[in-house]
Amino acid sequence: MIDIQKDILKKYFGYDRFRKGQEEVINSILKGNDTIAIMPTGAGKSLCYQVPAMALEGITVVISPLISLMKDQVDSLNEMGIKSAYINSTLSSMEITEILFDAKDEEYKLIYVAPERLNSSEFLNFLDEADISLIAVDEAHCVSQWGHDFRPSYTRISQTIQKLDKRPIVCAFTATATNEVKNDIKNLLKLKNPNEYISGFDRENLTFSVIRGENTKKFISDFVENNKEQTGIIYTSTRKEAESIYELLIDKDYKAGIYHAGLADEQRTKMQEDFSYDNIDVIVATNAFGMGIDKSNVRYVIHNNMPKNMESYYQEAGRAGRDGEKSECILLFNPKDIQTQKFFIEETIYNIDRKEYEYKRLQDMIDYCHTSNCLRKYILEYFGEENIEDKCGNCSVCNDNEEKEDITVLAQKIISCVYRMKERYGSILIAQVLRGSKNQKLLNFGLDKLSTYAIVKEYTVKEIQEIINKLIADDYLVLSQGQYPVVKMNNKSIEVLKGNENVFMKINKKVKKISKTDNDLFDILKEFRKEISTRENIPPYIVFSDASLKEMSVYMPENEEEFLTIKGVGQSKLEKYGEIFIDKINEYRKNNNIGTRETKQEKENKKEKIKSHVITLNMYNENKTVEEIANERDIAETTVKEHLFRCAIEGMEVDLDELLPDEYERQIEEAVNRVGYNALKPIKENLPDEISYFHIKVFLHKVKG
Numbered sequence: 001m002i003d004i005q006k007d008i009l010k011k012y013f014g015y016d017r018f019r020k021g022q023e024e025v026i027n028s029i030l031k032g033n034d035t036i037a038i039m040p041t042g043a044g045k046s047l048c049y050q051v052p053a054m055a056l057e058g059i060t061v062v063i064s065p066l067i068s069l070m071k072d073q074v075d076s077l078n079e080m081g082i083k084s085a086y087i088n089s090t091l092s093s094m095e096i097t098e099i100l101f102d103a104k105d106e107e108y109k110l111i112y113v114a115p116e117r118l119n120s121s122e123f124l125n126f127l128d129e130a131d132i133s134l135i136a137v138d139e140a141h142c143v144s145q146w147g148h149d150f151r152p153s154y155t156r157i158s159q160t161i162q163k164l165d166k167r168p169i170v171c172a173f174t175a176t177a178t179n180e181v182k183n184d185i186k187n188l189l190k191l192k193n194p195n196e197y198i199s200g201f202d203r204e205n206l207t208f209s210v211i212r213g214e215n216t217k218k219f220i221s222d223f224v225e226n227n228k229e230q231t232g233i234i235y236t237s238t239r240k241e242a243e244s245i246y247e248l249l250i251d252k253d254y255k256a257g258i259y260h261a262g263l264a265d266e267q268r269t270k271m272q273e274d275f276s277y278d279n280i281d282v283i284v285a286t287n288a289f290g291m292g293i294d295k296s297n298v299r300y301v302i303h304n305n306m307p308k309n310m311e312s313y314y315q316e317a318g319r320a321g322r323d324g325e326k327s328e329c330i331l332l333f334n335p336k337d338i339q340t341q342k343f344f345i346e347e348t349i350y351n352i353d354r355k356e357y358e359y360k361r362l363q364d365m366i367d368y369c370h371t372s373n374c375l376r377k378y379i380l381e382y383f384g385e386e387n388i389e390d391k392c393g394n395c396s397v398c399n400d401n402e403e404k405e406d407i408t409v410l411a412q413k414i415i416s417c418v419y420r421m422k423e424r425y426g427s428i429l430i431a432q433v434l435r436g437s438k439n440q441k442l443l444n445f446g447l448d449k450l451s452t453y454a455i456v457k458e459y460t461v462k463e464i465q466e467i468i469n470k471l472i473a474d475d476y477l478v479l480s481q482g483q484y485p486v487v488k489m490n491n492k493s494i495e496v497l498k499g500n501e502n503v504f505m506k507i508n509k510k511v512k513k514i515s516k517t518d519n520d521l522f523d524i525l526k527e528f529r530k531e532i533s534t535r536e537n538i539p540p541y542i543v544f545s546d547a548s549l550k551e552m553s554v555y556m557p558e559n560e561e562e563f564l565t566i567k568g569v570g571q572s573k574l575e576k577y578g579e580i581f582i583d584k585i586n587e588y589r590k591n592n593n594i595g596t597r598e599t600k601q602e603k604e605n606k607k608e609k610i611k612s613h614v615i616t617l618n619m620y621n622e623n624k625t626v627e628e629i630a631n632e633r634d635i636a637e638t639t640v641k642e643h644l645f646r647c648a649i650e651g652m653e654v655d656l657d658e659l660l661p662d663e664y665e666r667q668i669e670e671a672v673n674r675v676g677y678n679a680l681k682p683i684k685e686n687l688p689d690e691i692s693y694f695h696i697k698v699f700l701h702k703v704k705g
């Protein structure tokens with residue numbers, strides 16, 4: 001059985017290596033163990049049961065809640081030469097009978113079904129008669145009432161399995177990491193001594209940002225304008241907001257779509273297809289609705305509103321960058337979102353305990369929107385990871401290098417106006433008073449007599465209102481509850497008024513531009529992929545992912561052997577598309593007078609010869625500083641340090657002094673004396689923030705070897 005997994009990975013999926021966590025899960029299943037795997041959205045859970053399905057004799061049944069996903073996955077598998085089928089309500093009973101008939105003959109390696117299928121006696125008979133080696137329960141949190149999309153039919157799964165003559169291996173997958181859900185999965189699915197894997201929750205290619213108090217519509221339209229032709233999803237918490245953003249985008253002639261539970265089925269299917277087939281670039285959807293989509297080239301996910309909890313957020317945001325390419329996850333926070341979410345909780349029929357649980361999770365979400373620490377660290381700790389560096393260098397908090405302005409005086413004017421207006425009005429009226437508007441309502445109330453009337457002339461009413469929102473978002477003012485929220489003061493407002501606290505803020509936020517694969521050939525191949533997709537009636541990303549096209553456009557494979565080294569090219573895709581893509585590439589090469597390029601294999605061979613961390617060490621030994629090496633190699637300084645540390649661990653001679661200042665060493669030593677060195681966390685907690693886990697690890701290596 002040596003490395004049959006790796007062979008399957010290469011032959012069918014066209015990948016050279018497993019992602020974090022995949023191999024352990026696959027090995028566990030192949031050893032015949034029930035297995036539960038918790039991995040974040042986009043980490044690559046499907047492959048963890050698809051590879052075993054190919055390695056095991058017999059058939060794998062996949063239980064999956066979303067019909068649209070089934071079709072996607074089955075199309076995708078068949079493209080890779082893995083015979084599969086799905087059975088759900090979109091098929092006629094004739095078609096179903098036929099599939100089951102063929103399946104009994106082992107025509108298929110994988111069969112996807114919705115849990116409701118377990119109520120059908122025809123299907124149950126099939127399960128009994130066929131050789132079922134593995135049952136994979138995808139989106140297994142659906143079995144739990146604590147999960148966000150509970151599906152009663154999931155609770156029938158264990159009954160069904162118990163009734164089978166021969167019990168197959170059962171494995172379950174989810175991205176939801178709460179203990180309540182995990183225990184439900186184990187108990188309700190009646191897993192037998194399952195091996196449990198919780199893979200790292202980090203998605204390194206995603207950049208996380210929280211933007212507070214921004215005018216969301218303006219932000220979104222600027223963002224979409226700046227990132228035309230990039231694919232994105234915009235989530236809103238209500239249908240009304242989805243409609244209004246959709247209209248905004250359509251008015252500006254962007255290729256946009258909309259998706260929410262209020263649309264007719266056909267409309268939804270159409271939108272989803274348009275999105276899958278790259279006919280539209282951006283889709284606006286309510287987050288009440290799980291988007292049944294595995295589209296791998298989503299480059300950004302913007303949340304127009306704060307979602308109800310971190311699980312939902314991470315799942316939705318995680319739909320960006322499944323292909324592993326860099327992508328943006330942006331959350332636009334407005335204080336009124338808190339009220340919307342509280343309202344949703346109140347509307348539910350949950351009992352008091354459950355409501356309390358939901359309120360707590362909401363609070364964690366609110367805290368994420370306000371934290372002044374690294375967002376990635378917040379996320380990872382929320383999902384139960386430990387020993388996380390204080391700064392990831394890839395989130396809006398870590399990258400907060402845009403200049404903030406000192407707006408203390410302006411804030412004082414606003415706060416004193418709130419005070420003069422006796423904390424009884426909403427932000428519009430406050431802004432109008434400050435601006436000196438002649439609005440009738442304002443005049444009727446005699447608000448033009450206030451000393452704060454017309455004291456802010458340099459901003460429009462709308463702008464002042466936005467600044468008030470930002471002050472609220474940053475806790476310098478509060479918004480009352482209820483249908484007509486009014487702006488009130490808190491302790492912080494008073495400190496600002498007294499001049500004890502200064503307020504810094506970014507008034508004009510620059511909108512980010514996602515870097516594009518800037519290369520003609522990539523665009524040509526993308527166009528070509530679209531033609532094939534239309535002809536074959538499968539979404540473009542199933543033909544080839546963006547990551548595959550990117551590699552093709554860089555390495556320009558000249559023959560089949562080279563083509564096979566491209567990420568995502570397995571045997572079946574080589575046979576199907578190899579020749580036509582190589583022709584396209586050669587044509588481009590000829591037209592542009594490009595000679596032979598270094599192939600991927602050559603590049604990898606070179607890499608093999610001298611490993612990256614060793615290159616770093618060699619430079620370090622030439623007396624280059626960490627900073628110089630980082631600049632020269634275009635990598636982060638933290639990476640340079642990690643490299644050097646790795647060399648040390650691997651037994652190379654490294655002078656670790658630059659990595660660990662004497663002063664830190666002394667402090668860590670003291671902390672270790674106090675709490676011992678068995679766990680990193682207590683040591684870290686006993687030290688100032690600037691001493692990182694990395695420093696501690698270096699120290700421990702020095703003393704323990």
Ligand code: ADP
Pocket residue numbers: 015016017018019022039040041042043044045046047294296322323324545
């Ligand atoms: P999840 O179900 O965990 O959200 P998926 O199974 O949909 O994630 O996988 C996300 C993407 O990652 C897919 O496009 C898949 O082809 C890709 N992928 C999975 N494993 C690997 C791997 N080992 N190397 C490269 N890409 C992978």
Ligand code: MG
Pocket residue numbers: 045046138
């Ligand atoms: Mg999945």
